[in-house]
Amino acid sequence: MxxxxxxxxxxxxxxxxxxxxxxxxxxxxxxxxxxxxxxxxxxxxxxxxxxxxxxxxxxxxxxxxxxxxxxxxxxxxxxxxxxxxxxxxxxxxxxxxxxxxxxxxxxxxxxxxxxxxxxxxxxxxxxxxTWFIPAVVDIRRRVNAGEIGEIVSVDADFCLDISDPDGRHRQADLAGGALLDLGIYPLTFPCFVLGEYPDEVKAIGRLTAGGVDATVAGVAAFPSGALSTFQTSLDAVSGLGARIVGTTGRIDVDPPFWFTSSFTVHSLGADPQHVEMPSEGLAHEAAHAMERIRDGHIHSNVVTWDATLRTMQLLDEVRQQVGVVYPSER
The missing domain is CATH 3.40.50.720 (NAD(P)-binding Rossmann-like Domain)
Known part of the structure; x- marks a missing residue:
């Protein structure tokens, strides 16, 4: 009820x-x-x-x-x-x-x-x-409306210098590594923007001595024909932005792209349109969860169970390709 x-x-x-x-x-x-x-x-x-x-x-x-x-x-x-x-x-x-x-x-x-x-x-x-951040939601709306034509590519990176050898990010028994903590963002950002998951992904990575991924980069191909590139690392600091390229324009997402408050739309034959949309951070997802519970639902209609499963399958595939196996999986 x-x-x-x-x-x-x-x-x-x-x-x-x-x-x-x-x-x-x-x-x-x-x-x-x-x-x-x-x-x-x-x-x-x-x-x-x-x-x-x-x-x-x-x-x-x-x-x-x-x-x-x-x-x-x-x-x-x-x-x-x-x-x-x-x-x-x-x-x-x-x-x-x-x-x-x-x-x-x-x-x-x-x-x-x-x-x-x-x-x-x-x-x-x-x-x-990220899927509840107002600017990201508006970016998806613009993509769906065809404001930059058919999407050709989505590029995103999330690299931070997390060098503490004793921190959880470098501990295999805590499922450390760049991918699950940072890389999940550039890997799934195009999934949300495009409204689909890739049917092919190719990744390469460099592992730490402890067997977790220090750096991972790759490309994914989507059913619509779009490609995405992603990069993540514990050993460097990247630009932390994202770019969505279409047949008639592009959207440059200001860093940090995973909770951006601004982006710029570049359309052929038009002046760039800079958009600013402040965010309340984690409050958006929490408010959504509460609304769904109050309405009698047991799952989200934004981060659906199917989306979560497909995200985990995608992460599993990338980990397999770069050679990361957690101790509890052996």
């Missing part, structure tokens, strides 16, 4: 890292959203986070967070290696879930998570925030 009341949806935050902090701040800006609990690996970490954000209850484990009867929806913000188990536990405890991207380690895990949401009749969505 659809719930259109204004009773607040009560959020629990699973993990206490940087992205968890960003989501908590975003939720505080939304009407009818309450952050009522946080769970971490230790009471100390949970207490620190709860104190910083004035959260009522701090739990020393994800198990305790899932058991909290006052939590309606859990935001899973842990390392990728924990997404599957934490999401499954939350769904089986009767909670709705918004799980950070990359959604899981692989498509098989993603399929199990989706089936659990279906079985438990609980909302589940991958937190692909």
């Amino acid at each position: 659809s719930d259109t009341s204004t009773t607040p949806l009560r959020w629990g935050i699973a993990s206490t890292g940087g992205i968890a902090e960003q989501m908590t701040r975003a939720l505080r800006t939304l009407p009818h959203a309450e952050v009522v609990a946080v769970g971490s690996r230790s009471q100390e970490s949970a207490d620190r986070f709860a104190s910083e954000f004035d959260i009522e209850r701090a739990h020393p484990s994800h198990t305790d967070l899932c058991a909290d009867p006052n939590v309606d929806i859990i935001y899973v913000a842990s390392p990728h290696s924990e997404h599957h188990d934490m999401t499954m536990a939350a769904l089986n405890a009767g909670k709705h879930v918004v799980c950070e991207k990359a959604f899981a380690l692989n498509a098989a895990e993603a399929g199990e998570m989706i089936e659990s949401a279906r079985r438990n009749n609980r909302f589940l969505m991958e937190a692909m925030w």
Whole structure:
């Protein structure tokens, strides 16, 4: 039954890292959203986070967070290696879930998570925030309207210098590497813009001594005929922009493209049109999740379960080509 009341949806935050902090701040800006609990690996970490954000209850484990009867929806913000188990536990405890991207380690895990949401009749969505950013949504609208003709290519890059050898990005057991954390953006940006997934992808990569991908680059071919190029790395800083090229123009997406607030449309025979559209960051995806839950849905109509599965299949294919296998997959 659809719930259109204004009773607040009560959020629990699973993990206490940087992205968890960003989501908590975003939720505080939304009407009818309450952050009522946080769970971490230790009471100390949970207490620190709860104190910083004035959260009522701090739990020393994800198990305790899932058991909290006052939590309606859990935001899973842990390392990728924990997404599957934490999401499954939350769904089986009767909670709705918004799980950070990359959604899981692989498509098989993603399929199990989706089936659990279906079985438990609980909302589940991958937190692909880019697909809700107003400027990105407007770019897709313009592409669909044919403002730059038929799309020929989409190019995007996301490279950051993340050199800490002990950080999670370089740890194989935490599903580190550039691809799942950074590369998912340039890889899937054209999927959203074009409204389709590639039928072919070719990738090459350079691995760290620990067996995770330090740098990956590649090209993908789409059913429409469009091509995309993507690049990601933990060892350098790129321009962080994107470009969509059509038969009658192009759109230059200002950095950082994955949550851009501006872009420029270049159409043949016309002056460039610069567009600025401020964003509320993670708040857009959270508001969407709450709206879908209130309307009685268990999945998003933007980041659909099919889109999430196809994204994971695409990531699996790229990892296979560059030779990255996580310890839990062996």
